[in-house]
Amino acid sequence: MRTLILSDLHLGCGPCPGIFAGSQALGGLLSELGAGPLRVVLNGDTFDYWAQVDHRDGAARVTQALLEDPVNAELLTRLGEVVRAGGALVVRGGEHDRDLVAASARARVLAALKLVEAQSAHVTWHRLLTPSVLDVGAARLIVARGGRGHEAARRLAELLLNPLRRQYGVGFADLLRPDYVASVLAALAVNPTAAKLVLRQLADVGWHRLRSDCERALRLTETLAAAGLSAREREVFGLALDPEVPLGDAFDSHGALELARLKLFRHSLGRRPETDADGLRSIAGAEWHALRALARRRHASAAVIGHSHIAGWRSADGLTVADTGTWTWRVETPEASASVASWRETMASWQDVARVGLSRAHAVAARARFTAAWIEPRPAGQGAHMALVEWRPGHGLVVLREQELARAH
Numbered sequence: 001m002r003t004l005i006l007s008d009l010h011l012g013c014g015p016c017p018g019i020f021a022g023s024q025a026l027g028g029l030l031s032e033l034g035a036g037p038l039r040v041v042l043n044g045d046t047f048d049y050w051a052q053v054d055h056r057d058g059a060a061r062v063t064q065a066l067l068e069d070p071v072n073a074e075l076l077t078r079l080g081e082v083v084r085a086g087g088a089l090v091v092r093g094g095e096h097d098r099d100l101v102a103a104s105a106r107a108r109v110l111a112a113l114k115l116v117e118a119q120s121a122h123v124t125w126h127r128l129l130t131p132s133v134l135d136v137g138a139a140r141l142i143v144a145r146g147g148r149g150h151e152a153a154r155r156l157a158e159l160l161l162n163p164l165r166r167q168y169g170v171g172f173a174d175l176l177r178p179d180y181v182a183s184v185l186a187a188l189a190v191n192p193t194a195a196k197l198v199l200r201q202l203a204d205v206g207w208h209r210l211r212s213d214c215e216r217a218l219r220l221t222e223t224l225a226a227a228g229l230s231a232r233e234r235e236v237f238g239l240a241l242d243p244e245v246p247l248g249d250a251f252d253s254h255g256a257l258e259l260a261r262l263k264l265f266r267h268s269l270g271r272r273p274e275t276d277a278d279g280l281r282s283i284a285g286a287e288w289h290a291l292r293a294l295a296r297r298r299h300a301s302a303a304v305i306g307h308s309h310i311a312g313w314r315s316a317d318g319l320t321v322a323d324t325g326t327w328t329w330r331v332e333t334p335e336a337s338a339s340v341a342s343w344r345e346t347m348a349s350w351q352d353v354a355r356v357g358l359s360r361a362h363a364v365a366a367r368a369r370f371t372a373a374w375i376e377p378r379p380a381g382q383g384a385h386m387a388l389v390e391w392r393p394g395h396g397l398v399v400l401r402e403q404e405l406a407r408a409h
Contacts, residue, residue, distance in 0.1 A: 001088065003136050004033065005041040005143060006372040007306025008326035010096065010177075011075070012066040013048035019174050021368035022327035023071045027078055029370065029391040038087040040079060043306040043324065044094025044128065044145045047072075050157045051096075060104035067112045080113035083122050089113070093128040094145060094306070095153070095178075101127060133298050137377025138407035139384035141302035142294060146287065146323075152217045153180040159214055160184050160198060168194035172350050175331040175366065178309055181218055182271045189265035190350045192240040192257075193247065200243035224260075227267035233260035262340070265347045269333045273310060278400055279369065280388075281312035283321050288314065295319050301405045302386055304373045311371040313388050313401040320403045322388045325371040332367060371400070383407045 013019050030038075052062050066072055083089050091109070093100050100106060110120050126132045131144040157180055164170040164187045173187040188195045224234045237260040239245050273281045283291070291303045302320040311325030334342045370391040377384050387402035 001037050001039045001136065002033070002377070003039045003041060003134060003375045004029075004372055005043055005304045005322075005324055005375070006327065007043035007145075007324045008045045008094070008178075008309055008328065009042070009075075010045055010048040010051075010326070010328050011072045012069065013051040013096075013174060013328075018069075018071070019328040020071065021329045022370050023075060025327070025368075025370040025391050025393060026075060028393070029372070029397065030078060030082065032391075032397050033374075035085070037085070038082055039090065039134075040082055040087065041090040041132070041134070041143055041304075042092060043143050043304065044092050045096045045306070046091065046094070047097040047100070049097055049099050050154055051162060059099040059102035060108060062099065063105040063108040067108055073112060076109065076112040077114060080115055083113065083115055083119055088122045088124070090124050090126060090132065090134075090143075092126040092132060092143065092145070095128065095147065098128050100125065131294060131298070133300065135408070136375045136405075137384040138381040139302065139375075139377075139386075139405035140298065140300045140408035141304060141375065141384075141386070141405070142291075142298055142300045143304050144291075144294070145307050146305050147178060147307040152213070153178070155213055156180040156184050156217055159202060160195070161187060163198045163201070164191070164194055167198070170194060170350070172331055172366075175329055176268070176272075177328075178307060179271055181223075182268045184214075184218060185223060185268035186265055186350075188241065189261045189268065190347060192237065192261065196241055196243055196245075196247070199241065203243050223267070224264065227263045229260050229263050230256075232256050233263070236260055237264070262344055262347060265350075266343050269331075270336055273308070275310065279311065280400065281308065281310045281323065283312045283314040283323060288321070291321055292317070292319055299408055301383075301408065302375075302403075311369060311388060311390075311400070315401070315403045318406070320386055320405065322373045322386065322401070324373050324388075325369060327368065327370055329366045329368050375405075378404075381407060 009020050011020050047066050049062055079089055106125060128145060131142045134141055134143060161173060161183055165174060168191055170187040170191050173183040176183040176186055233256045236256040240257055275281050295303055301318060305323050308323055309326040312323035314321050334346055372389055374389045375384050375386045384405045386405050388400045390398045390400055392398055
C-alpha cells in the first residue's frame with residue numbers, strides 16, 4: 001500500500017493558535033496524493049501531553065481536551081476519511097504522547113476519527129520504544145524515533161518552559177524544541193525576571209529537589225561560561241535569576257545584564273544542527289551506525305525517523321534513511337556572524353511577541369516546512385520507491401530526495 005509518514009505535529013502545544021502550522025497543508029497534501037488506498041503513519045509526538053496544564057488528570061481527559069480544539073478535530077476527521085476510503089492509519093507513540101497507550105485515550109481518538117467499529121480495525125497503535133516494521137510492495141522499512149534523555153526534557157518542560165510560556169508569554173522558546181535545554185536558556189535570556197518568578201514559585205511549593213534537577217540539566221554555570229559571559233556578567237545574571245534576590249535591586253549599573261542576556265540568547269539559538277543548502281540535516285556518526293545495525297537485524301533497506309524537528313536524508317551502503325522533520329513553526333535566527341545589533345533586535349522581537357501563529361509570523365522570523373516520507377510500491381514485487389517530500393503552498397508536492405528500495409530478502 002502507498003505509505004505517507006510524518007511526525008512531530010505537536011497538536012495541543014502552546015497557547016492558541018499553537019505551534020502546529022500544517023492544518024491546511026495536510027489537507028492539500030492528502031488531496032494531491034489522489035484516490036486509492038493510502039496508509040498514513042504518524043511517527044510520534046502527534047499530540048503534546050507535556051504542554052497541558054492538567055496532564056496528570058488522566059490520559060482520557062487530557063486527550064478529550066486536545067480533540068475539542070477545532071484544528072485538531074478537523075485534522076482527525078481528515079485522517080478518518082483516509083481510513084474510510086480503504087486506507088489505514090498507524091499511530092506511533094512519541095515522547096510527548098506516550099499516554100496514547102491507554103485504552104481510554106485511544107477510544108477518544110477513534111471517536112474523533114468518526115469510524116465505525118469495522119473500520120477501527122484499520123487503525124493500529126505502536127509504542128514509543130518499539131520500532132515498527134512496514135512492508136511496502138516487496139521492500140521493508142523501519143519506522144522509529146530518535147533522541148535520548150526524555151525524563152530530563154520533560155522536567156524542563158513541565159517546571160520551567162510551560163509556566164514561562166503560559167504565564168509570561170515567552171512562547172517562541174517552544175520553537176527550539178526538541179532541544180529543551182536551548183528552549184529554556186533562550187527563555188531565561190529573553191525574560192530573566194519571569195524566570196526568577198517561576199523559580200520562586202518552585203521554591204514556594206517545596207520543589208527544591210526538582211528545581212535542582214532542572215539546574216543540573218541546564219548546567220547553567222558551564223553554559224554561561226561557554227556563551228562567553230565575563231565573570232561580572234555571570235554574577236549579574238545569576239542575581240537576576242536568584243529567587244531570593246528581591247525584584248528591582250540595583251545590582252547592574254553598567255549594562256552587564258543586557259550583555260549577559262544577549263550572549264546567552266545567541267548561544268542558545270546557535271545550538272541547532274547544521275544543514276545543507278536544501279535545509280536537510282546530516283544523518284551520521286552514532287545515529288547512522290545504530291540505524292544500520294537495526295536495519296540489518298530487521299532485514300530492512302530503509303528507515304524513517306522522527307524527533308529532531310529537522311528533515312534529513314542519507315542513502316549509502318544499501319540503506320536509505322529519511323528524517324521527516326516537523327509540521328510546527330520553526331524560528332529563524334540571524335547568521336552566527338551577524339552584528340550585535342541584529343541579535344539584539346531579534347531578542348527584542350521575542351520579548352514583544354508573546355504568541356506563536358501565522359498572524360504573528362511577520363513580527364518574529366518563523367517558517368514551517370511540511371516534510372514527509374512517501375513510499376510507493378513498484379509493480380510485480382520489484383521493491384519500492386522512497387522519497388523525502390515537501391508540501392509547499394502554491395507549488396504542491398516537491399521531491400527533495402529519492403531512492404529506489406530493493407526487495408526484502
